[in-house]
Amino acid sequence: MPDASIRHPSLDGTEIADSVLDLIGETPMVRMKRVSEERGIRCVLAMKHEVTNPGGSSKDRPALEMILAAEASGELQPGGTIVEPTSGNTGVGLAIVAAQRGYKCVFVMTTKVGKEKVDLLRAYGAEVVVCDVAVAPDDPESYYSVAERLTQERNAFRPNQYENPHNPVAHTNTTGPEIWRQTDGRITHFIAGAGTCGTLTGVGRYLKSMNPDIQIIAADPEASVFSGGSGRPYLVEGVGEDFFPAAYDGDLWDDVIPISDEESFLTARYVSETEGILIGGSGGMAVAAAMKVADAADDDAVIVVLNPDSGRGYLSTVFNEDWMMNFGFVQECEQCVGAVLDTRNASIENLLYVNPQQPVSDAIEIMRENGVSQLPVCKNTPPFANAEVSGSVDELELMEVIHRDPGAMDTAVEKVMSGKLPTIGVGQKVELAVSMLETAPALLVLSGGRPLSVLTRSDLLSYFTAVAEAAEAGL
Ligand SMILES: Cc1ncc(COP(=O)(O)O)c(C=O)c1O
Numbered sequence: 001m002p003d004a005s006i007r008h009p010s011l012d013g014t015e016i017a018d019s020v021l022d023l024i025g026e027t028p029m030v031r032m033k034r035v036s037e038e039r040g041i042r043c044v045l046a047m048k049h050e051v052t053n054p055g056g057s058s059k060d061r062p063a064l065e066m067i068l069a070a071e072a073s074g075e076l077q078p079g080g081t082i083v084e085p086t087s088g089n090t091g092v093g094l095a096i097v098a099a100q101r102g103y104k105c106v107f108v109m110t111t112k113v114g115k116e117k118v119d120l121l122r123a124y125g126a127e128v129v130v131c132d133v134a135v136a137p138d139d140p141e142s143y144y145s146v147a148e149r150l151t152q153e154r155n156a157f158r159p160n161q162y163e164n165p166h167n168p169v170a171h172t173n174t175t176g177p178e179i180w181r182q183t184d185g186r187i188t189h190f191i192a193g194a195g196t197c198g199t200l201t202g203v204g205r206y207l208k209s210m211n212p213d214i215q216i217i218a219a220d221p222e223a224s225v226f227s228g229g230s231g232r233p234y235l236v237e238g239v240g241e242d243f244f245p246a247a248y249d250g251d252l253w254d255d256v257i258p259i260s261d262e263e264s265f266l267t268a269r270y271v272s273e274t275e276g277i278l279i280g281g282s283g284g285m286a287v288a289a290a291m292k293v294a295d296a297a298d299d300d301a302v303i304v305v306l307n308p309d310s311g312r313g314y315l316s317t318v319f320n321e322d323w324m325m326n327f328g329f330v331q332e333c334e335q336c337v338g339a340v341l342d343t344r345n346a347s348i349e350n351l352l353y354v355n356p357q358q359p360v361s362d363a364i365e366i367m368r369e370n371g372v373s374q375l376p377v378c379k380n381t382p383p384f385a386n387a388e389v390s391g392s393v394d395e396l397e398l399m400e401v402i403h404r405d406p407g408a409m410d411t412a413v414e415k416v417m418s419g420k421l422p423t424i425g426v427g428q429k430v431e432l433a434v435s436m437l438e439t440a441p442a443l444l445v446l447s448g449g450r451p452l453s454v455l456t457r458s459d460l461l462s463y464f465t466a467v468a469e470a471a472e473a474g475l
Helices: 033-039 060-073 089-101 115-123 143-153 166-182 198-210 261-275 281-296 321-326 337-342 360-370 395-404 406-410 430-436 457-472
Strands: 029-031 044-049 081-085 104-110 127-131 189-193 215-221 255-259 302-307 374-379 388-394 423-425 442-447 450-456
Touching (some): 029 166, 033 261, 033 281, 044 281, 060 166, 081 089, 081 143, 089 104, 115 127, 127 143, 166 198, 189 281, 215 281, 261 281, 281 302, 321 423, 337 430, 337 442, 337 450, 337 457, 360 374, 360 388, 360 395, 388 395, 388 442, 395 406, 423 430, 430 457
Parallel strands (some): 081 104, 104 127, 189 215, 215 255, 423 442
Antiparallel strands (some): 374 388, 442 450
C-alpha cells in the first residue's frame, strides 16, 4: 500500500513533472513538409501529434477528465473499479490515471482489435475481456452488453466515453486551445477521425468559438454511419461507428470525407516512410482526408490534421506484409491470384453471392444458372464497399439439407450456411492458392479488403491450361 503520509519535497525551480498525469496534453505540432513537397501542396499542412501523451494517444486527455469529474461527483470512490468497453487507447489512458490514483480497471474489447493492444492493457495491470466483434450491439455477448453487466456485478464506475460529456470537454479545454495557440490563430481547417466524436466535437467547439469560419472536417471509414454507411464492416481501428454517439454534432461538422481501408493503410505507410512519423491506420485515414482538403485549398490555408496514436500499435496489421497481402492491399508478385481471375474476367460487380435472408431455393438457382458449386453469403450486397461476408453455402451441403427435409427450400440461407470461405489476397502467389485448395473447396479472393471473387480448383486448372497453351504456342 502506498504511504499517503509521505511528504514529497518541493519541485520548485526544477523541470520535473509532479506525476505522469502532468505529462498529458501539450502535444507538439509538426509540419508535413516532405508530403507537401511530394504532392505539390502549397498551403501549410501540419500534424497535431498526439503520440507524445504518456499513453501514446489522444485518449489520455478524456481519460483524465472523465476520472477527475467522477471523483468530483462522488461516482468514483477511493479504491473503486473502472469498467469500460474500449478499443485500446482509452483503456491505456484510464489505466494510467487509475494507477496514479489507486483504482482497479476492467476493459472490454472486441476480437477486431490487435493482440498488442490487449497485451498493452494487461501490462498496466488491467483485466481485459475480449468479445466477438461479429455480434450486434444489442446482443448480450456484444462488448457493449458485457461491459454493462460487469459494471453492475462489480459495482464499478463506467466512464462510458460514448456518452460522457467530459470526453469532448477534455478536448475543448486542452486540445482546441493548444491548436489555436500553436497555429497563432491562423488555422483554417481541422481534420480528425471520429469514433466517440469527442475529439472532433470538442476541438470543433473551441475552434469555432474562436473563429466560426474554421472548417471542421471528419475523416471517416467508408462504411461508417458518419459518412452514410451501415456501420460495418471496415478494418481501420478506433474510428467510425455503427451508431451516433452522444458527442456527435453534425451541425458543427462542415464536411465528412469517406476514406477506404485501402487508402487509410497505404497512406499510413506512406506518411511513416516519407516523414519518418510512424502513424496507424486511423492516422493514415485522417491524413488521406487532409491531403484531399489541402489539394483543393488556397495557398494561405493552414490545415491541421490530428494523428491520434502511433503505428507501433499496428505492427501486426498495417505494417505486416502477410496481413496486408491477405486482404489484397498489397501485391506480392506480378503473376499472382489476380492473373488467374483475369482469365475469367472476374470483378467485384460479377461476384456471385447470396443474401443471408434469401431462401435456399435462390442459392440453388444461382449456383445452377452459373455452373458454380459454392457461394459466399453476403449482407450489404457487393459491389458496395461494406459487403459483409457472413458464411458460405456449398452444393453438396445444400443437397444433404434438402434431402433430409424438402421443406428446407424456403429456409433462409443463414440458417443452413457453413463458415466463411478461407481468404486469399488478389496479389498473393498462385502456389499459395494451390496449397490452400488442397483442403478448402474454394477461396474468397479479397482486393482492397473487399470480396472480389470466388476461386476454385477448376479456375486454377483453366489457368494452368491457358499458361501451358500459351507456352506451346511460343507466346
Ligand atoms: C485509435 C483511435 N481511437 C479513437 C479515435 C477517435 O477519437 P474520438 O473517440 O474522440 O472520436 C481515433 C481518431 O482518429 C483513433 O484513431
